[in-house]
Amino acid sequence: MKSILIAAAIAMVASILLTPYLIRVFSRQGFGQEIREEGPEGHKSKRGTPTMGGVAIIIAMWVGYGVSHIANATSATPGEAPTASGLLVLMLATGLGLVGFLDDFIKIRKQRNLGLNKTAKLVGQLVVSIGFAVLALRFPDERQLTPASDNLSFVRDISIVSFGALGFIVFCYLAVSAWSNAVNFTDGLDGLAGGSSAMVLGTYVVISFWQFSHDCGRVAEAACFDVRDPLDLAVVAAAAMGACIGFLWWNAAPAKIFMGDTGSLALGGLVAGLAMATRTELLMIIIGGLFVVEMVSVVLQIAVFRTTRRRLFRMAPFHHHFELAGWAETTVIIRFWLLAGVCAMFGLGLFYADWLSAGGGI
Template sequence: MISILIAASVGLLVSILLTPYLIRVFSRQGFGQEIREEGPAGHKSKRGTPTMGGVAIIIAMVVGYFVAHLINWMGDDNSSGPSASGLLVLFLGVGLGVVGFLDDFIKIRKQRNLGLNKTAKIVGQVVVGVAFAVLALQFADENGLSPASMNLSYVRDIELIVLPIPLFVLFTLVVISGWSNAVNFTDGLDGLAGGAAAMVLATYVVISFWQARLSCAESPAAACYNVRDPLDLAVVAAAATGACVGFLWWNAAPAKIFMGDTGSLALGGLVAGLSMTTRTELLAIVIGGLFMVEMISVVLQIAVFRTTRRRLFRMAPFHHHFELAGWAETTVIIRFWLLAAICCMFGLGLFYSEQLAGGG
């Protein structure tokens, strides 16, 4: 529990102190955001706001995680140190963050709203995703548990659904691509994605901690959890939560800096990684319901327009629809945060109720 608190506190502190420094540096370098011409008129005033603030989230998360382990090691000679599961989730988040950073940097240098072309962006996500998928099936512990499982999972592995390795890798890529793009689509209003991501990550702190308390290695009961390193996953999620909250201090409306694809792809990768290593891929759809709705709104908009030549929403992603309907930006943000909180609470309720049912 102490490691979780340290990770969250250090992540928060590093993020809240590092972000204003990045604002000054990026402003001097001219690393300003380009705005879509077809977007809401009120967004044009945001042109030139520093972007790539996701760098602060990534650094704060990594520092928070390792400082928590360092302090734990200094105070306890029996400390096991960073785990395979924790490092793999960090690898996924940082790896996708690098892809996002390249995308942001090209946007800035070429002064356009499009960075990496679709092929290059997909290739980057695939390389990181395949590496994660392959490594996640390695590093079995003394109980034979790897960081991820080839079973499809809800709250625990669904024993009847076992994916062969090629299909598992493909499934992992779908999960990673889905979450990274979902968070990326949500990142369109000041603080919207950062606040929602903080709630989802905090939910995973609770879930991982609960799994650690009822680990099958510690309590071999029918309703226990076969997760390799649940407590360390809670430390990762806590560090990332603190990093998001610290960044939100500067990213809340009116934003002084945007996270850019650097932050949104990294956060999407973290959610994907945590869902797979905690064996909650299907439950994550509920917990991150806001992100799912935003992504689905884009898919529906494209599908309806291509088939009928009419628009289902005034603009996609979904949050822009309400802006164009006359809602103030802060109203959209706060109400969407409330929706994100409801999804997280509902997800936790499902997790807890399944535990009460005895895993049956």
């Protein structure tokens, strides 16, 4: 538990302190956000706000994770060393953050709202996700558990649904691409993606620690969990949560910096990685329900417009629909945060209910 608290606290402080430094540096360099012309009129004033703030989230996440392990290594009761699961999830997030950084950088240099084209972005996601998928099926521990499983999962592996190694690589790419784009779509209002991500990551701190407390290698109970490194995954989730909260100090409306694709793609990759490493891939659809709604709204808008030449929403992603309906930006943000919190709590409730129904606590 101490390592989780240290990771969250250090990452939060690092993010709070690092972000204003990035604001000054990016402002001097002219790294300002470009705003799409067809966007809500109120967003035009945000043009030029420093972007690529996701750099602070990524760095703070690594700092929190690293300091937590250093503190444990020097304590009287040392905890686990960095694990394959934790490092792979962090590297997945960092790799996607680099893809997002290139996207942001091109937008800034060419002074347009389009960075990498769709093909280039998908190729970047493909390379990073394949690397994660291949490595996640390696590094077995003494119980022959690898960081990820080639079975589909809800709260634990569904043994009758197996992808095989090649199928898992395809599934991993689809999951990483979907979640990174979903968080990217959500990142359209000040603090919306950061606050929602913090709630999802906080939920995974609880889930991962619960899996550690009821790990099949430590306890003999019907409802135990076979996850390779649950405690270290809780540390990763805590560090990322702390980094998001620290960034929100500067990103809350009116934002002094945006996370950009650097942050949104990294957080989406982190969400996908945690879902696969904790064997909760389908449960993540509920926990991250807000991200799902935002992505589905874009898909529906495109599908309806192409078939009927009419718009289903005033504008997609979904949060812009309410802005154009007259809601204040802060009202949309707070209400969507509430939706994100409800989804996270409902997902956590399903996780606990499954544990009880499987014989936990009996």
